[in-house]
Amino acid sequence: MKIEAIPGVPQDGDMEFVLATDKEFEEIISISHGIYGGLDYLPSRYHSWINEKDRMVVLAKKGGMVIGLLSMFIIDNGETALLEGLRVAPWERGRGVAGVLQRFCCKLVKHRYPSVRVLRLTRDDKLSAKELNKYRLISTQGILLLGFNAPDFASRLSSLDLPLEITRQPPPVLLTPEDVRDVFMEQGGLLKDLLPSQTLIQDWQPFQALPTNHDLLLRKSLRWMVDDLAVPQVATICTAPFPIPAGPHCFYLNIDVFGTELWCVQEQLLCHLRAHVPTLPGEVRCQLFLPPEMWKPMADFCTSVLGLHLEKGYTEQYLLESDM
Ligand SMILES: CC(C)(COP(=O)(O)OP(=O)(O)OC[C@H]1O[C@@H](n2cnc3c(N)ncnc32)[C@H](O)[C@@H]1OP(=O)(O)O)[C@@H](O)C(=O)NCCC(=O)NCCS
Structure with missing residues (x-):
């Protein structure tokens, strides 16, 4: 056109x-x-x-x-x-x-x-010296890429040998659209301090915590979770599974993690997986974007406790900005 x-x-x-x-x-x-x-x-x-x-x-x-x-x-x-x-x-x-x-x-x-006023983009490749001059680096998240077969993992999900700390946690809260507005979007929202540079990055898309972005985010079929509605320490957002070209019937889940309380992150990851994995027919790639210091303990948990395959080592997601 x-x-x-x-x-x-x-x-x-x-x-x-x-x-x-x-x-x-x-x-x-x-x-x-x-x-x-x-x-x-x-x-x-x-x-x-x-x-x-x-x-x-x-x-x-x-x-x-x-x-x-x-x-x-x-x-x-x-x-x-x-x-x-x-x-x-x-x-x-x-x-x-x-x-x-x-x-x-x-x-x-x-x-x-x-x-x-500004151009923003997210990338996971190394920037050249010229590009480092062109853009301001706004935030960095670690990327943890996992792979598994959904029917196989679904059959093990109910009998996992979970650390006691997880089973003792109060269950996480699945947010309603109104909760999402209160927790994420209102000026001075509860999660403001957890978000890197006060930016909510959802599946590679960085949104400032502005009410006008709220409707846009609610149009997506996302699962929003926090550990506690009144004083959240950890929030996670999981996409609905969607097909990717990695293989026939291969689906992808993207989970963005904000906050560093390890047990809460693990528990919320499990909840998202329990909701989606039984509905999926074959191979899954699940990518977690999380504070860099969470990468190692979460990689250990996902491989040794959940028995998932680590698809690659530590990489990073960069949020970049330049003036228009
Ligand atoms: C990455 C890709 C788009 C670069 O295209 P290209 O035409 O070969 O780019 P060049 O190496 O000639 O670089 C020219 C320009 O592209 C920019 N560029 C290169 N990679 C970029 C990227 N990942 N994101 C944004 N800009 C990029 C460079 O900064 C340079 O800008 P300048 O002309 O203002 O200096 C291309 O290699 C490609 O399609 N790769 C596969 C898909 C992919 O990895 N996309 C990146 C998404 S983050």
Whole structure:
């Protein structure tokens, strides 16, 4: 779909920029082969993304073929443009296409949403020296990637030999939409001090704790938990399972963890897994994003107590920001 002319920005050179539509889906899948180690979320989001309010999915085309994709999502009361889904066709990588696409999309955002002040993005790859100059590092979370077979784990879930500290904990609280507003979103919300840089990162998307982000988050089918509604020490947010390209019938769960009380984190992880695992048909990749110091004790718990497979060693998720 054609993009309107932006004053002072010619669509020249051998690259053309258009808005994504349903008909480019297969082409995008074919340039996305193997990315994010099989954890790519775009195939399951693409069709909703292209119709989502305040989101633009821009394609770079060359000779009529898709060679790149980038999405910009306007959040935080219209102040933040969130860069997501970036990818370039394998045969065009390393030639600066990602940079050209980003610069075009930033101009498009400024043209359509003059209120945007900052660009934000989350990444898990090491930044070059040039990129470290370009962005401010806002927060860092550890990434723990686990793998298991759902039917096999479901059959063991009820007979796990859990540490006494977990069984002694009061049960965690599953939040209602109203609780979510109180705990996370109201100014001075209870969790304010637990969130890294007061930013709630949910499945790679960083949201400031603003009431206007509340509806947006509630549109997703998430499980929100805290240990205690009055004085929360730990909060977790778990996505509904969704299919990923890692294998046939392979599903993905993303769990964001805020707070460092180990037993509470373990207990909430178990609750999320008990809710979802019995519904899943085959292999699962479960990715936890947590305070860096929690990585080792949680990796030990997941492998030795839960018997899950550690898919990779310690890596980090970075939240980056630059002025627009
Ligand atoms: C990462 C990827 C998009 C880079 O595309 P590319 O066209 O080969 O990029 P180049 O190496 O030529 O780098 C050019 C620009 O892209 C930017 N860039 C590279 N990787 C980036 C990333 N992961 N996120 C944001 N920007 C990135 C660079 O900062 C540089 O910007 P500049 O021109 O303003 O200096 C491409 O290798 C790819 O599709 N990889 C697989 C998917 C993937 O890993 N996506 C990253 C999502 S976090």
